[in-house]
Amino acid sequence: MVKKRWLFLALALVGPLVTWAQHRMSIKVVDKQTQRPLAGATVGLEGSLASAQTNLNGSVQFKNLKEGTYRVQVRYLGYKTINQTIDISADESMQIALAPQAFLADEVVVNGTRANANSATTYKNVSQKELAKNNLGQDLPYLLEQTPGVVSYSDAGAGVGYTGLRIRGSDPTRINVTVNGIPYNDSESMGSFFVNLPDFASSVDNIQIQRGVGTSTNGAGAFGASINIQTNTRRDTAYAELDNSYGSFNTWKNTVRLGTGLIDNQFTVDGRLSRIQSDGFIDRGASDLKSFFLSGAWYGNKSLVRANVFSGKEKTYQAWNGVPEEKLFGTPDDIEGFIAANGLEGKDAENIRQANPRTYNSFLYQNQNDNYQQDHYQLLYSTTAINKLTLNGALHYTRGSGYYEEYKAGEKYTDYGLNPVVIGDSTLKKTDLVRERWLSNYFYGLTYSAEYKANDRLNLTLGGAYNRYKGDHYGDITWSRNPLFTAVENYTSAPDNSFQTAYRYYFNKATKNDFNVFGKGDYRIGNVGLFADLQYRRVSYSFLGYDRNLNNVQQQVELNFFNPKVGISYQLANNSMAYASYSIGNKEPVRDDYENSTPDSRPKAERMQDIELGYRLGGTQFNAGFNAYAMFYKNQLILTGQINDVGAQTRMNVPDSYRMGVEADVKWQPIPAFYWALTGAWSQNKIKNFVEYINIYDENWEVADQQINALGRTDIALSPSFVGSSELSYRPIADTEIAFISKYVSRQYLDNTSDQERSLDAFFVNNLRLSYQLRFKGVKHIGLSLLVNNIFNEKYESNGYTYSSIYEGDPTVYTNNFYFPQAGTNFLLGLHVGF
Structure with a gap:
């Protein structure tokens, strides 16, 4: 329990550790053609954790910025993403105009079943970049293990083969999984068998995990969580x-x-x-x-x-x-008792006697x-x-x-x-x-x-x-x-x-x-x-x-x-x-x-x-x-x-x-x-x-x-x-x-x-x-x-x-x-x- 208390204490202490700085920056986002404010645009400062959505006036404000150079990224569905470098030496106020995109972006495919930053929904977004960090062979449940309330498990013990995950204690039959909005859960057992899609994370652009009932989606009812997967999106260069x-x-x-x-x-x-x-x-x-x-x-x-x-x-x-408890934690006498109770003989009896307790x-x-x-x-x-x-x-x-x-x-x-x-x-x-x-x-x-x-x-x-x-x-x-x-x-x-x-x-x-x-x-x-x-x-x-x-x-x-x-x-x-x-x-x-x-x-x-x-x-x-x-x-x-x-x-x-x-x-x-x-x-x-x-x-x-x-x-x-x-x-x-x-x-x-x-x-x-x-x-x-x-x-x-x-x-x-x-x-x- 000491380790549990350590994690709890860490969470409690991190909260006040926000470093107060000197400057603030106000950004207003508008449509380049009409000059109409764009509410709901996402504005982020690369190299920091700052990310926010514009209000009804198209505005967002960042406080406590240290003096220095920042790269601002502004994204809004249907518009070209803007990346702009700004030097901060005093309070700044600026306007960024977004031009309509010349093509329809892939994000619209899953937008109808997704939660956004202003939604009254508990969710976590996982990007392709985050997935790629650990994508060295283990199945998808292990790549999602650092999200809240997730417990992953593996039959073969190393994250390859039959694996699964529980969220908030809910098993896979209660977790709704969709791929591009299309149901993935087995229709009868309700489970999601990621072993049938090996290395699928290598073709995923992003994942949204909604905990609880979440928003309406397709397929089996979400009783503990839903996992909404979007596959690859447009890449302009070969x-x-x-x-x-x-x-x-x-x-x-x-x-x-x-x-x-x-x-x-x-x-x-x-x-x-x-x-x-x-x-x-x-x-x-x-x-x-x-x-x-x-x-x-x-x-x-x-x-x-x-x-x-x-x-x-x-x-x-x-x-x-x-592995039976008698083999994993028991004595030789316990193992012999298990052999007798289950009628094991020949090679089966020798197998349980001789095998490593943790790999039997x-x-x-x-x-x-x-x-x-x-x-x-x-x-x-x-x-x-x-x-x-x-x-x-x-x-x-x-x-x-x-x-x-x-x-x-x-x-x-x-x-x-x-x-x-x-x-x-x-x-x-x-x-x-x-x-x-x-x-x-x-x-x-x-x-x-x-x-x-x-x-x-x-x-x-x-x-x-x-x-x-x-x-x-x-x-x-x-x-x-x-x-x-x-x-x-x-x-x-x-x-x-x-x-x-x-x-x-x-x-x-x-x-x-x-x-x-x-x-x-x-x-x-x-x-x-x-x-x-x-x-x-x-x-x-x-x-x-x-x-x-x-x-x-x-x-x-x-x-x-x-x-x-x-x-x-x-x-x-x-x-x-x-x-x-x-x-x-x-x-x-x-x-x-x-x-x-x-x-x-x-x-x-x-x-x-x-x-x-x-x-x-x-x-x-x-x-x-x-x-x-x-x-x-x-x-x-x-x-x-x-x-x-x-x-x-x-x-x-x-x-x-x-x-x-x-x-x-x-x-x-x-x-x-x-x-x-x-x-x-x-x-x-x-x-x-x-x-x-x-x-x-x-x-x-x-x-x-x-x-x-x-x-x-x-x-x-x-x-x-x-x-x-x-x-x-x-x-x-x-x-x-x-x-x-x-x-x-x-x-x-x-x-x-x-x-x-x-x-x-x-x-x-x-x-x-x-x-x-x-x-x-x-x-x-x-x-x-x-x-x-x-x-x-x-x-x-x-x-x-x-x-x-x-x-x-x-x-x-x-x-x-x-x-x-x-x-x-x-x-x-x-x-x-x-x-």
Whole structure:
């Protein structure tokens, strides 16, 4: 807890460290042709943290400036960006005129679902430059780790392969992800699998993370956050870039990026090809990832057309079982007890005895791989042909197909819909087998928005989407040690007495239609901004599930959601603002919730009320965002252990739960060569009245009953009460950076019981980043980067799971905890060459 207090103290002390200087500078931004003031233009002073938006009079003021030379940058959508050098030796007042841009900028594509500096929304923008600093091979969740409230995790332990992130304790199924405004979350599971888009950050221009419900967007409901990704934007000059990285665990990343620049003042073509390979920290936790990105655009003075085609292909050895507690923390006797309790023998028993406790992987089968390919096609169109009106539309299509293969020992024939096999006088009830579980899906639709800027006070947006998902789910047995059928013609004998088969033991289809429409507007009265956002969403889902007679039949549900949002902001004189908002979000259950229940036990949709209060401050040496939030859930879906009427442990609704907390995002830059960035997120995440259900098994390992424990107010699983980060950056000479990066995450409970015996210990991890830029004739730049992760070799686990059981006649509750250890000290060394 000392480390936690240290971060808290740092945040408290940084606030008053603003260096007061002598001068002020007032800037008024106007339209060059009409001389009309431009409200909402962004004005920044390069080399400092100062950035602000102009008021209704087109004016902005910077105070406490030291004497010296400043480079002022002024940006406004639809106008050419101005960079101007100004010498400050006394108070200055100046006017900057922006000329209308000769082409439509890519930013309009995502503008309809984005928050801006005057929005009553809690958000964080991450630029391509910030992403590139750490983009040496790890997946996107690890590149976002320094943003408030984010906890990332990796199955293979080193940030390559299967990774994920939680924001405010909310898991990936509750985080809405869009790419150019197009939904990315899987329509059925609601998760976002970044392993299917390896090295995607190399084609990203910027990311906005909105915490809480946020603004209306497309796709799955945002229940903890939304991640809005915009891919590459216009580059006027031709370029070629090579990125190569090598690091621990035989990790390689190779990336080639090419671009034509602007052709005939209208066309651009950009492309990327990437490969990432890693053996992983966990035994056999290897990943082989490939991807490409191709984009072509046409720019007119009032219209824009962009076509994107991108794809990812992954082959990842499974490491999703984790390490049992007995192996990670126990004695040899504990390990022997685990072996006996789980019936391990032969190579499996020797594996758990001999493996390194922190790298143990229970899987030994050589092809225990996950294989999946996902191809994306996007056609984006924007136009401002009608005065004051911007129209955006996008067509999209995603094709996904793949499977995971696994070896299963001693499987019952009846579990696969087969009868026991009789050979002579012998009856075979079980067999060893290899199976593949397949997904083959299609996702397509359209998104649109119309933005009407009536005047400097009023903006209106109408938007929405219609998307359709079609997915086939099926499983094949590809090999069995014993025959699957008694009829000889159904199998062939092999020299090793094994039997080949291609038996399909299940097949079902799912279809989901997702329609939404939203309207929002913001209106300014002096320094006060008013905001309203109303969304209607309709979901229709057809799936294979149990009916009231426990027959597996095709079923359908239809859900209608209304998601209103209102907010108010107040612009203060010192380039700061305060805001408050109230939002309601609704979210449907996931596939497993529907598939493993009946209409009588089917869970209800979740509902959340989100209250956000915040303050943002921008200065030349210090900027900060502070906010408080309260998210109140009705019918939140969680695992309780309760068995429903079809014998499944699906998620159940809990009537009342909440997340409440405060967040800080602070950056201090006393001199141009040094900055300190800090984030902190303190929270309480509670279920008001939690009831735990524990299975009681009979001698045949069948569930005979359940023990019920009423536990009252408990913590929500995997929701730390504190998450903090720090980045200290120093540039001792030009083109050189030394950065010390820290991350602290407090205790996380593996389930909802608040039992410390079922939890992840707090961890404090520190990384070191070194970079140096070189320039040679004929080469634009050469960049060398070294990222040393976990430099103090902290032994920690960032994810895990647990389950408990009781056996008839024995009142003891046996709890099994599993953990995902993360790598100790490791490195990534990168070389970037730009032409």
